Amino acid sequence: MKVFNFSAGPSVLPEEVKLEVQKDFLDFNGSGMSVTELSHRGKVYEDIQVEAESLLRELMGISSDYEVLFLQGGGSTQFAMVPLNLSINKRADYVLTGNWANKAFEEASRYIDAYSAASSKDAKFTYIPDVDKISFRDNLDYVHITQNNTIFGTRYTKLPSVTCPIVADASSNILSEVIDVNKYGLIYAGAQKNIAPAGVTIVIIRKDLLERIPMSFCPTMLMYKTHAKEHSLYNTPPCFTIYMAMLTFRWLKKLGGVSEMQKINEEKAKKIYEYLDASSFFSNPVAKKDRSLMNIPFVTGNEELDAKFVKEASKNGLVSLKGHRILGGMRASIYNAMPMEGVDTLINFMKKFEMENK
DSSP: OOOEEOOSSSOOOOHHHHHHHHHHTTOSTTSSSOGGGOOTTSHHHHHHHHHHHHHHHHHHTOOTTEEEEEESSHHHHHHHHHHHHHOSSSEEEEEEOSHHHHHHHHHHTTTSEEEEEEEOGGGTTOSOOOGGGOOOOSSOSEEEEESEETTTTEEOSSOOOOSSOEEEEOTTTTTTSOOOGGGOSEEEEESTTTTSSTTOEEEEEEGGGGGSOOOTTOOGGGOHHHHHHTTTOSSOOOHHHHHHHHHHHHHHHHHTOHHHHHHHHHHHHHHHHHHHHHOSSOBOOSOGGGBOSSEEEEBOSOHHHHHHHHHHHHHTTEEOOBOOTTTOSEEEEOOTTSOHHHHHHHHHHHHHHHHHHO
């Protein structure tokens, strides 16, 4: 039975990438060593990291005004690194659109005057606040947004118009749609949604922001300039995960790049949303203008039926559809590597389940 993995992360990986890893695991490029055994100071690994960065720059249109870092600690470590490194006035505004945005805000509040400029908590995070109507404060070091909200299934389609740098957590939508990197001061993303297994966090930071002086108590390992100066080799990097990221970037380039990927993602999401909107059995609570392309929550309105759906779906090869514990219900995460076949199979199962349980 073919299995389709709808996990929110760690998530599905491209089949082509997994097959390449299988080959390289025992002998990488005729070196006689597994890709997991390569020294991070050796030329063989150096070529991997250089190619990974080069491909990412090409795919996202990242100019030489930005540094690309391969770090560890997940997106959660960035919740601290951002305020520790970017604070001059020790003032930043946060837009709270879900669990991860809240965590970033709470962590920043430990170090600086972090302010909730807007929140969608009033409607259980089912929409993105209108960025044109948000009153941001003056003299800000940055404004922080969570570009795509994995749990609640919302996404930004427009950025705030501010004079300070925009910092974005793009963990769950990086490389899924075209963005203008030049509109951001810093973008960070854990790899385990659209890039590779957990282990590496990508940071794209405008070089002028590296000139800001980190807080005096900021650990050396948590300084962006530490890693920029050493080309992400200050300590042993997560070599295997960066290698897998490189393979995913190759796969995406071969597919036609991010613009082509966006078209596919829009089509996948459209199919599911159209079915949900036409159904009198399932529903999606998110404001239509703010619906995520990556994470689609849905419910039957009956907890017992939700549990039954998840159980039966799993038996039919549709796994990890249980919604986050905060929200309940179901969630289909359809990241870049989810094939159209997986989406079609899910919709067919949903139709069958609806007919049998209405």
